[in-house]
Amino acid sequence: MLMKTFTKFLVLTACLFFSMNLLAETIYWEETFDVNNGDWSLDANWSISSGKLELYWSPTISPYDLSAISSSISLPMNVDDLIVTQHVNVFSYVNEVAEILLLTNMGEYQLWYYPMSSNWGSDSGSDISFPLNDYAGQDIQIRFRSYGQSTYNINWWDIFNVSITVLYDNDLRAMDVDGPHLVNPGEEGAWTVNIENAGLNTQDNYTVGFYKHGGEELGTVAVSDPLAPGATASYDFYWSPQDQENTGVYGVVYLAGDEYGNNDQSAYCYVRISEDLNLNVLIWDNDNSSDYEDPETGLLKNCEDGIENALSMNGIDYAVTTVLPSDLSTFDMVFISLGLYCVG
Numbered sequence: 001m002l003m004k005t006f007t008k009f010l011v012l013t014a015c016l017f018f019s020m021n022l023l024a025e026t027i028y029w030e031e032t033f034d035v036n037n038g039d040w041s042l043d044a045n046w047s048i049s050s051g052k053l054e055l056y057w058s059p060t061i062s063p064y065d066l067s068a069i070s071s072s073i074s075l076p077m078n079v080d081d082l083i084v085t086q087h088v089n090v091f092s093y094v095n096e097v098a099e100i101l102l103l104t105n106m107g108e109y110q111l112w113y114y115p116m117s118s119n120w121g122s123d124s125g126s127d128i129s130f131p132l133n134d135y136a137g138q139d140i141q142i143r144f145r146s147y148g149q150s151t152y153n154i155n156w157w158d159i160f161n162v163s164i165t166v167l168y169d170n171d172l173r174a175m176d177v178d179g180p181h182l183v184n185p186g187e188e189g190a191w192t193v194n195i196e197n198a199g200l201n202t203q204d205n206y207t208v209g210f211y212k213h214g215g216e217e218l219g220t221v222a223v224s225d226p227l228a229p230g231a232t233a234s235y236d237f238y239w240s241p242q243d244q245e246n247t248g249v250y251g252v253v254y255l256a257g258d259e260y261g262n263n264d265q266s267a268y269c270y271v272r273i274s275e276d277l278n279l280n281v282l283i284w285d286n287d288n289s290s291d292y293e294d295p296e297t298g299l300l301k302n303c304e305d306g307i308e309n310a311l312s313m314n315g316i317d318y319a320v321t322t323v324l325p326s327d328l329s330t331f332d333m334v335f336i337s338l339g340l341y342c343v344g
Helices: 307-315
Strands: 026-031 046-049 052-056 064-069 079-092 097-104 107-115 126-131 137-149 156-168 172-178 189-197 206-212 214-225 231-238 245-254 269-275 280-286 292-293 300-302 319-321 333-337
Touching: 026 107, 046 064, 052 064, 052 137, 079 097, 079 280, 137 156, 172 206, 172 245, 172 269, 189 206, 189 245, 206 231, 214 231, 214 269
Parallel strands: 280 319, 280 333
Antiparallel strands: 026 156, 046 052, 052 156, 064 137, 079 126, 079 156, 097 107, 097 137, 172 189, 189 231, 206 214, 206 245, 245 269, 292 300
16 A cells, blocks of 8 residues: 655755856856745745755645746846756645746746656756747746646656856856865965856956965966866866965956956865874764765765764864764764664
8 A cells, every 4th residue: 555655755955057058157146945935926835945945745636737937037138047956745646736837028938848657857856957049038938837726646756956148258257166175284285276167258368366265376377278168177286385274266267358257266175274183082983874965066964974084184183983982082073973864
């Protein structure tokens, strides 16, 4: 006998990856559903929380026709794609349907029609994209709609991310910074700033800068080598920090005539500047072998992995045990992993 499950795992976020389609794309508009800021009109059973927009089966509505509609979005003339990261989870199909539609002042247009006879996408979300070239220059709204005999026949429809991309002629993007997370005072470290040509034109006259948190310039390099559309390039920088501190470094790319400045600076790369510490650290793995799905990779991780990664990033050695020692006086720090839920 089939039983309706009342337990579901909450996915905190999802990391969105883009296909190149031979040309680089830049995000023009994005909704991550981190908070409900009131920009969406939500019918019953739709909600925004925990990094997703969700249509949930309970309370049961029979029959039903329920939508979530975005606020108005003005599309530029160089608009490219609408990309949705989503997952459909089905319990027992009768005639339930999921749709993605565009609302314009000219009417309503169906982008996606899916009879909910089976699950769609991975648990952490899969991408589906739709070209928006025909709607360039228009004001639109995005509508997620589901209807059918009963919400009881679905489990949930989760939308983790919605973005609209554009194509610029001239757009360089600072991607990230690779390098050591731990450096001794006076020790020289090497970091690499990675950039991408996210525009349509080849670029051969730009500058890449390397900075410490607070805007302190650590180095710049002028570039004249051609960088084709969609191509990436990496530039090495060296720095010998003197003061002990926790800080971060980041990269910036400068291009005259860059049409999209929001991606000119990379995210921070964490750096701990400290003498080697001789600490005795223990991690008590007391989570009954519970695990969780990494929102960035979709891979299962042990609950103590986060503690281990943080200690390793800071250059601190540790021991892991599932049995707590009776004498803890020899340890400088003790971390306890209790897990996320009770494993049966």
